[in-house]
Amino acid sequence: MTTASLLHALDELRGYLNQAASHPVPQTVTTLLDDTARRTGRLCGTGQTHLIECADEALAALVISDRRLRVLCTRIGERHLAVSPDRLPAFRKAALALGYPVT
16 A cells, blocks of 8 residues: 555545445544544655664764764664665675675
């Protein structure tokens, strides 16, 4: 389901409820629909990524401070780096040049 299709389904549900109800739609229902619409699309998966675990925080800091490596990865947490699949070969090569082969 895409963001657009979910928002469309919410609009259809809201319209149906307003049309079919003999009384106004309860505030709790409209609040739920509004909250769901507001939250839709706030988190977005961007595809696969490789998680590189560093032995310690110092190594993660060293990697992320290296000019060749910092453009190829993102530090997440104290000891982990995220590398997109398209950048992994370049990351491995640069890490090896720094003396840290990725296993």
